[in-house]
Amino acid sequence: MKIVACIKQVPGTNDCTIDPETKRLKREGVEAVLNPFDLYALEQAMLLREAVGGEVIALSMGPPQAETSLREALSCGTDRGVLLCDRAFAGSDTWATSYALATAIRHLGGVELVLCGKQAVDGDTAQVGPGIAAHLGWPQATYVSAMPGVEGKRLTVRRMNEDGHDVLEVDLPAVMTVVKDLNTPRVPTLRSCLAARKATVTVLTAADIGADARCLGLDGSPTRVVKTSPPPPRGTKTVHIAGDGRTCARQIVHELRMKSLV
């Protein structure tokens, strides 16, 4: 099975600045990590490869430094790393990003399964996975928490929702977004890290994948960020409560009662 795991490099949690021009999160020159949800997508891709054979390609779109995240994916055992890197992609919203990734997947050819983390922790939109599926015209399953069955070109999966789960049968090719429950990502070994350092990461431009420039970047994005601001401060000072269990309980329950919370 030829599997693409889409990964994203995201800014480290404590470190986020905004580009004054695009008003989107600045990704150049900030400490960056691999989006934590993508580890489950990578791991699942590798588990499937071990079960049925095939190839796992890690695919990312981003600035040149996103190569670091692809090397991390390679050190986990991915066969290949592909980076979409071109000024033309800069400023893309989720519509344009999913268009670029879908176009790259089509360009790679013969892909049967695309796995994504349920969302990236910087934008938190969860829109790119379903967007890729829509651009490709493939079926999708989101919030996948188990993959109990692989039978030829058909996967049986469990997907979570607010009050339970559905068991879904999906014909390949398909796109799936996955949650943490699915697996436990392996830890790279020293040997795999060294191999990853030497492996080639293929860099592709918009022209390489044959993308329509009108659908890329800021101009190809239907949405525009017009303003960003810090959230309103919480503004409250911490009230300290101490004492024995009963005293503390009495005081906090009184406060909750005053606020009509109990």
Place this chain on the structure above:
Amino acid sequence: MIARTDAERNEYRHVWVVAELRPGEVESVTWELLGAGRRLADARGCELWCVLLGKGTAGLAGECFARGADAALVVDDPGLEHFVDEAHANALSALIRKHKPEIVLCGATARGRALIPRVAVQIHAGLTADCTGLEIEPDSGLLLQTRPAFGGNIIATIKSADHRPQMATVRPRVMVEPPIDPARSGRLVRESFDPAWASKLARVLEAIRHAGDGVRLGDADFIVAGGRAMGGKKGFDMLRGLAEVVGGALGASRAAVDAGWIDYAHQVGQTGTTVQPKCYLACGISGQIQHLVGMQSADLIIAIDKNPEAPMMKLADYAIEGDVFEIVPAMIEEIRRL
């Protein structure tokens, strides 16, 4: 769909709310959206429509009218009984192409967040995820969509000027449910199911609702959450008892989930669920940044911990320094007595 001229834009009218349905009932986020949608429709001088896709949906229209909808767009067909992303997306895209709404809103639920991005791509519309604020820009008449990003560390305002409809998913429990007016009525717009919408590639084999697991995390007004200091499953049984008496949901830190004391469905934070309850009671949760980003927009935060220097104790509105195993049972007793 790209609409570059005023004439093209003017073809798109009315505000749509796509209802979130469970078998035979409408989820409360739909009512919240009808409240928000009513304001937007009044600001635009247009109608508010509620879109009901599913089986047995025609009977739900009256409830939508009572909460402010002027019309209910109904496709009532067994072909839409289970949520299959492709079928529902194909149906909604076709209805949008036909009726041309100006604004489409949907709950930022598991289903909404799967369905709407697929539709937005199919019809080439702009979409903003997880909005917490919606208003009409006075001069342009455009929808201004406000959303938190990066775990609430940034608030962004987004608009979609040249594409129609303008689409947004909205977080549950952010907008206010409108009052019910049983005397209000509206227009029923029925469309039939087109077999071409159906997915040939995906099928729901089983739909399982987890019964008896208490209030859902994302919907809860009150969340009682536990961390590493709860020590095991027994600690969470105690918290479950408190969650029950306050009518709240049970949450957990990643450490507690990874230790196997409680299911992942309860995990709050970056790799779990982002929550926004009226009250978040953190019991023995030190407050890793990855946890804080998932709950820091709670209206009220209470922390119970032995360590007054823990980040959660610093963030909290009320920091209770003490033993959670003494305080929680005492709280249960105290609340029962009310």
